[in-house]
Amino acid sequence: MSVVQVDISGWKSIPCECGKKARQAAIKYKGYEVRGWKCSCGNDYIHPEDSLKVSKLEKSKGVEVKVGLLGDSVIIRIPKELSEIYGIRKGSTLKLVPEGLSRIEIRKK
Numbered sequence: 001m002s003v004v005q006v007d008i009s010g011w012k013s014i015p016c017e018c019g020k021k022a023r024q025a026a027i028k029y030k031g032y033e034v035r036g037w038k039c040s041c042g043n044d045y046i047h048p049e050d051s052l053k054v055s056k057l058e059k060s061k062g063v064e065v066k067v068g069l070l071g072d073s074v075i076i077r078i079p080k081e082l083s084e085i086y087g088i089r090k091g092s093t094l095k096l097v098p099e100g101l102s103r104i105e106i107r108k109k
């Protein structure tokens with residue numbers, strides 16, 4: 001017997017319990033936009049990986065990081081737990097979006 005890991009991320013649709021097909025869509029779950037599938041009957045199915053990520057995010061109520069200096073730029077480090085959840089790696093491009101004078105949103109491109 002062998003165990004095969006299946007990547008369901010690319011599945012365009014999955015069977016819904018109503019008998020129809022749920023189509024791949026972005027779903028709102030606990031305030032987060034996650035990957036999943038929506039059926040016309042109203043059922044939503046959440047990608048299990050994203051469900052796990054949301055659980056981890058719910059446990060952390062924000063992380064404090066120290067600001068450093070690199071040449072003329074100030075730098076912040078993104079803790080490993082967060083970089084793993086968001087899939088941020090060396091070479092990733094992020095976008096900083098001003099949200100006010102004391103708030104900056106970091107978007108993954």
Ligand SMILES: [Zn+2]
Pocket residue numbers: 016017018019020021039040041042043
């Ligand atoms: Zn359905």
